[in-house]
Amino acid sequence: MRSHLFAHCVIWRYFRVFNQRFLYMILPIVAYGAPVLRKVCKDITPDFPKLTKLIDDMWETMYASNGVGLAAPQVNHEIRLFIIDSLQVFENQDEEDKGKFKDEPGVKRVFINAHIKQLNGQPWSYNEGCLSIPKIREDVVRPEEVTIEYLDEDFQPKTETFVGITSRIIQHEYDHIEGKLFIDYLKPLRKKMLSGKLNDISKGKLKLDYKMMYSK
Ligand SMILES: [Zn+2]
Numbered sequence: 001m002r003s004h005l006f007a008h009c010v011i012w013r014y015f016r017v018f019n020q021r022f023l024y025m026i027l028p029i030v031a032y033g034a035p036v037l038r039k040v041c042k043d044i045t046p047d048f049p050k051l052t053k054l055i056d057d058m059w060e061t062m063y064a065s066n067g068v069g070l071a072a073p074q075v076n077h078e079i080r081l082f083i084i085d086s087l088q089v090f091e092n093q094d095e096e097d098k099g100k101f102k103d104e105p106g107v108k109r110v111f112i113n114a115h116i117k118q119l120n121g122q123p124w125s126y127n128e129g130c131l132s133i134p135k136i137r138e139d140v141v142r143p144e145e146v147t148i149e150y151l152d153e154d155f156q157p158k159t160e161t162f163v164g165i166t167s168r169i170i171q172h173e174y175d176h177i178e179g180k181l182f183i184d185y186l187k188p189l190r191k192k193m194l195s196g197k198l199n200d201i202s203k204g205k206l207k208l209d210y211k212m213m214y215s216k
Contacts, residue, residue, distance in 0.1 A: 024060040026211065027075040032133045032181070033202025034215035036073045041080045041177040043113040046155045048079070055110055055153060058083050065210035067131045069169045071176030074132050076213060080113045082173035086166040103164030114150035116174055117159065119143040126168055128182045134208055136197060140185045142171050 030036055044051070054077065062070040068089055071082035086106030121144025129137045147161045148170060162170055172182060183191060183198070200206055204214045 025057045026064045027057050027061045028211040028213040029061065029065060029070075029131045030074050030076050031201055031204065031212045031214050032198055034076075034213070036076055036078055037132060037176070037181065038179045039073060039078045040179045041073060041078050044079045044081065052153075055081070055083065062131075065131050069173040070131065071173045073176055073179075080177045082111050082114070082177060084109055084111070084166070084169045084173055086164075086169055089165050101164035103162065103166040107162075107166055110153040111148070111170070111173070112151040112153070112155065114148055114174060114177065116146060116148050116171075118147040118161075119145065119171075120147070121145040121163070126165075128168075128172060130172070130182055131210070133181065133183060133198070133201060134206055134212075136183070136194060136201075138183065138186055138190070138194075140172075140182050142168060146170050146174075148174070 058070050058072070058075060061075060062083060062085070068086060069082060069084040072079045085108040086103065087108055088106070090104050090106045123141045123143050125139045125141045127137050128140045144167065145161055145163050146167045147159065149157070149159045151157055175181065183194065202214065204212065
C-alpha cells in the first residue's frame with residue numbers, strides 16, 4: 001500500500017512537471033484598439049469553464065511577456081479577473097530604489113470579481129506601461145492606497161488594502177476590467193501626440209517579442 005502511494009506521488013510529480021512544461025499556453029495579448037479592452041467586465045461564478053487553466057495560462061503569458069500584471073480582457077475574456085506579481089519589481093529593482101516603496105517585498109495574487117471600495121492617500125506619479133499598448137510609457141498620477149474586495153482563486157472573499165507599487169499595479173489592472181486604459185489619464189494634447197503610435201499598435205505594425213492579437 002505504502003509503495004503504491006509512493007508510486008502515485010512520483011507519477012503525480014512528473015505529471016505536474018510535464019504539465020508546467022507543455023500544457024500551459026502562452027496566450028496572444030489583445031492589442032490597443034480591440035473593443036474587448038473597452039468593456040466593463042462581468043463577475044463570474046466558480047463554475048466558469050476551465051477557470052484554473054485560464055489563470056495558469058495567464059501567469060504563463062504574463063511572465064513570458066515580462067509583465068507584472070495581466071487582466072482577462074487582455075487575453076480576450078470579458079470577465080472580472082486579473083493577476084499581479086509585484087515580487088518581481090523588488091527582485092529586479094536598482095540599488096538606489098531599495099527601501100523606496102512601503103509594499104516591499106511585494107505580492108503575487110489572483111483577483112476575481114474585484115471591486116474597489118476606497119482610494120486614499122497622496123496621489124503620486126509613476127511611469128506606466130501596458131502589454132496591450134507596447135512601447136509607450138507615460139507618467140500617470142494615481143492615489144497611494146487602494147482598498148479592494150475580491151475573491152481569491154479558491155473563491156474565498158477578501159478585503160485588503162494595498163500601498164506602493166502593488167497598489168499601483170492593482171489600480172492599473174482594475175482599470176482593465178472597467179474598460180479603462182492608462183493612456184486615458186493623459187492630457188488631450190499628449191494623447192494627440194501619441195495617436196500615430198497608437199494607430200500603429202492597433203494595426204500590428206510594431207515588432208514585438210511577444211504574440212499579440214489585433215481587431216480587424
Ligand atoms: Zn495594462
